[in-house]
Amino acid sequence: MAQTALPTSIGFLAPPVLHNERGEVRTVGVEIEFVGPSAEKTIQALQEALGGRLVEVDPHSFALKDSAIGELTVELDSRILHPGKSKGGGKGVLPKVAALFGFAASYLVPCELVTGPTPIDRLQDFDRVLDILRRLGAKGTQDAPFYAFGLHFNPEAPRQDAHTVTAFIKSFVLLNPWLRREVSPDRTRDLLGFADPFPPDYVRMIVSPAYWPDTPRFIDDYLAANPTRNRDLDLLPLLHHLDRSRVRAVLPNEKINGRPTFHYRLPDARVSDAGWSIAPDWNRWVAVERLASDRETLDMVGNTYLAFKGEDKSWANVVEQVVRS
Template identity: 35%
Template sequence: MPMASRCRMPDVMTTRDGKTRRVGVEIEISGLGYEKLVSLTADILDGTARNSGRYVSKVDTPLGEFTVELDSDPIKDLDLRDERVPESLRELGGHAMEMIDYAAERLVPLEIVSPPVPFDQLDTIEVLSDRLREAGAVGSREAILYAFGLQLNPELPNLDADTLRRYLQTFAALYDWLKGRHQLDFSRKLTNYIEPWAGSYVDRLIAEDYSPDLEGLMRDYLEDNPTRNRALDLLPLFAHLDADLLAEYVDDPRIKSRPTLHYRLPDCDIDNPAWHFSTVWNDWVVLEQIVSHPKQQKELNDLFREGRTLSFRNLTSTWRSRCQQWLENRGYV
């Protein structure tokens, strides 16, 4: 009998046009050499690997094309034959590259980037992460220099302003709870690329009468958050919705257009036996379920707004604990 899935599914499984929703996954790890990671990934996913550049490999699998790469463009692009490289390094040739490779594989994360995976096939990612741990992969807790993440790019069920507003309000309300659930490693807490949204923006977002059109929603966000460095990054989605409007606020070639959110908050704690991909995914599904129930979504938003005011209750208990209690009372956890 096959093992029951550890990945929960949200109620809303399809997009507006009836297609199964998908999610892209990015896993940052260390502890395995680049070539070994490519070979393992191909073996686990029943795929075929091919090199497509220095420290970049593609793995063709039944789910689509995965990418395995060193997460550092300068090293991936390094060419010791380039005349701009000091002559002493050019003369060392292969020996220099071996030293650079040795250092890079210990200081820079290796990253596995999935294609858009249908929600109902995420058990494949669960198996992949578990098998990599068994093979010796390590995550953020291994060293103070590591700040490795597990990033999700979930496709939205609808791209209208009301749906997006409810997702953003719910994420703002759940941010403290999610941060606590993911037990962020100290090294990752020191980074600036998983910052919360600006407080002034959150106040505007959760106002009782907040109901902008799509352009207004985008401009409200970008005025206070014109950066990729947010725990929930909206810039790839905005590039898909209105690239010209986004360009008024941000000029960054790293932004890739896609009809998804970019959830950057979670650690990759892959060497922790109690940690699983499904642990992170199932917490995201809590947000999905709240969004799909508008009355409860509004109730949570109202409680969160009240929780940001000065009162005896707010001074004697944390929003995280009150949020946990609300989620338990409503059956979400």
Template identity: 35%
Template sequence: MTNETASRYRLPPRRERASGAERRVGFELEFSGVSLEQASAAVEALPGGRIVDSTVAERVIDTDLGRFRVELDWNFLKQQAAQNHGQEEWLGTVADVAALLVPVEVVCPPVEIGHLEQLDGLVDALRAGGATGTGESMLAAYGLHINPESPDLEASTLSAYLSAFALLQWWLSEAHQVDLTRKVSPYIDLFSESFVRPLLLEPPGTMESLMELYLQHNPSRNRALDMLPLLAEIDEERVRSRVDDPKIKARPTFHYRLANCQIEQSDWYLSDPWNIWCVLEAVAERPDWLEELGREFLARSRPLLGVNRTEWVDYLKQWLDDHELV
């Protein structure tokens, strides 16, 4: 590993969890151009790689980094494969057809923030095998999901990260160059100003008030920053009483869904979207910056019209440059 490779990945201000252990981050890559078998082989080639479970729709692979899942991103096929484990002949043809229409997804295990470069070889292998990402399909909104562990589960921390995202979300969409197919999809909706205004006017000081505000305005997984897994980790019963969605999986991580997967580009690595996320982390960890930006955002709100998006993004570009964050 060279210093150049190691330096691709920006480090956030807080590298440790409350326990003192290094924070970890997981990635989920969606792409096409390679089969389930080819993608699985790329993962299995990692140090210690071995398949521990297999269906026509999914492979589970243990490696020295942890457990990966490689799957066709189609719930029907995965459910049928699970229910007919060992009697899957008829599903083979369905899987072959599905491979032409739905993406393959690689779900990575949580990796320590200081060792993310260990995933670069996997990206190289998938790219060399012909994997293509977001720009490949006008039908499938391929993306990259980032799941960073929260530094802690305190209301003040979650409120700060929510506020940072709310303030930066329009700039983040530009910074990631979010593909039009993904923008018009229902999966990565940005927060509405009807949520952002009360969040900034009176940042929730308790977990009770934070959950109530978030669930009132965002009772869906389909957000660019999906907080439901993290809130379910804290109070799963409350979340499920408000959002009836079996796909919600409680875990102590943010679920950031905004980035494209541009794996076909020779100079693209997971560091590209990760480093943009780290701008959000830098702002979230500075209460004075949050106060300054929040005050400016609210001052720009116009009756009925809200904040002018173009003008706010232009302001942020200059502000981020002045603070040496980009």
């Protein structure tokens, strides 16, 4: 009996709404943490493979402009090592101190690679970046006994209105037990305190089919229950973009850069694994978008959740049937 050939790669699914309000293909940014090669060595290898113009921001922060896959930045993931990003800029002795400390800290502090907004239909290009990192000897979660490395997606919201944002958060919290199970966070992340899920009372309020607030009420409700960046799906950048003054009234000092994107944080980047791709994680995000775009199913799943008496592990099995259908 002939064996069926296994696929050598996993395709990237398209979301149900591919274009934004301007009729342009939506974009997504990707962030990934790793250790091993320095930021400078990494950006040089990316330039060699992808072309573009290299810009040194500081000794531990670099940008690659106009590459074959758009703009990329690589830097040590610690704000104190980049004095130019602090209020008032970085002048005098401080940048020199930060540079010297950064060289020492590079053995302990991970690098973060961040793409600029990339059209969703070109997301598969990011796997080329992973190949470059592996050739450089970059390491991820499976190589660090006391640290786990993050993968983040920043997908552009298809519409910037209360109905869209509400539908997305409803879908996400309903699917989150399944998402967390599928991601299988490294146990180190549990010890280090990965992002907390949304509070149960907030979840029960928003999944109700009757909950479709306007933008001001949605933001007020969100901030009352979630005055923090510490969520799997961090809405603060998007809400800051929609109503900066409303967010700042509650969180005047929180580090938030407003942008019209969701911020989906994942706890596991297995950079050195030759079989690892960001496609499965992205495709699970697409499952969130698909449920968000189906109002009838979304309301049905919300009602089912409100009547459900079991634990999250059991609920994950329930919503898996919705995802697979």
